[in-house]
Amino acid sequence: MQNHTSHHQAFPPTQWSVLISARADDTHERSRALEQICNTYWHPIYAYTRKRGFGSQDAEDITQGFFADLLETDEFTRMREEKGKLRTFLLVAVRNFMAADRRRHSTQKRGGRAQVLSIDVDAAEDQTCLEPADTLTPEIVFERHWASTMLHTVMGRLQRAFEDDGRAEVFHELKEFLIRGSGKQSYRDVAGRLGLSESAARVAAHRMRKRYRELLLEEIAGTLAPDDSVEEELRYLFGVFES
Numbered sequence: 001m002q003n004h005t006s007h008h009q010a011f012p013p014t015q016w017s018v019l020i021s022a023r024a025d026d027t028h029e030r031s032r033a034l035e036q037i038c039n040t041y042w043h044p045i046y047a048y049t050r051k052r053g054f055g056s057q058d059a060e061d062i063t064q065g066f067f068a069d070l071l072e073t074d075e076f077t078r079m080r081e082e083k084g085k086l087r088t089f090l091l092v093a094v095r096n097f098m099a100a101d102r103r104r105h106s107t108q109k110r111g112g113r114a115q116v117l118s119i120d121v122d123a124a125e126d127q128t129c130l131e132p133a134d135t136l137t138p139e140i141v142f143e144r145h146w147a148s149t150m151l152h153t154v155m156g157r158l159q160r161a162f163e164d165d166g167r168a169e170v171f172h173e174l175k176e177f178l179i180r181g182s183g184k185q186s187y188r189d190v191a192g193r194l195g196l197s198e199s200a201a202r203v204a205a206h207r208m209r210k211r212y213r214e215l216l217l218e219e220i221a222g223t224l225a226p227d228d229s230v231e232e233e234l235r236y237l238f239g240v241f242e243s
Contacts, residue, residue, distance in 0.1 A: 038067040040153065042119060044087070044145040045094050051138035052098070060119055066097045085233070086223040087146050091139065140240060147237040150223075154216045161211070170194060170204060177205040178212055 042063055049059040070093070136144075155175075162171035173190045191201035220237070221230045 035071070038071065041086075041090060041146070041149060042067060043149055044142045045090065046119065047145040048091070048094060048138050048142035049098075051136070051141040062098065062101070063119065065101070066094050069097060084225050085228065087143065091142055143237070143240045147240055150216070150219055150237065154212065154219050157215050157219075158208070158212050171208075174201070174205045174208050178209055 045066060046059055046063045049062050050056065054062060159168075159171055159175075162168055173194055176184065177187075177190075187201045187205070188198045191198045194201065196204070217230050217234065220233050224230065224233060
């Protein structure tokens, strides 16, 4: 197993490291930390709920209710990194919430729950509707959207890093080369627009791919317990797209 405990303080505040802040005595810091997790990971929960057979409005209502419940209780503050993967915790937690909701017969009217998230239902529906109708379990749908959220977050971090260095144009021109062989343009064309030699453009793309992988491993590590393998989780998350 790979131990990454020493790296946790370097992670962006979007994963298990947020829970450290969530356990803080400072009420404002705790609230901000929990809201960060909710706003980052609502989409996998919404997709899971839709796959469980709920309509879009009901799925939004359940997603809002689930995160409102987490924010209002001490569920997060009782967690410890040793408990395992953040995605597993959230999946188990939403299952428990939905079961408890049914037992309580909490059939509130649509939109009756507290609105704690800004949910773009139209965008979520566009992505959710791309999933095969019958071949995937709700759990696989959840994990696919979890992985997609992770990749989107990392791409955003990479873009901001380039922008902060004053290299926004380099990012824009080279981002399609992040996956080898995926570029629709040639390195020569891109190099010309950037004022670089073709070899320099290739080196820049190689460095971008390397930095992207580093950020992805950091992002994944931040969702795991200290003794979990980051590389194993990376392989698993990419594997869910082949399910």
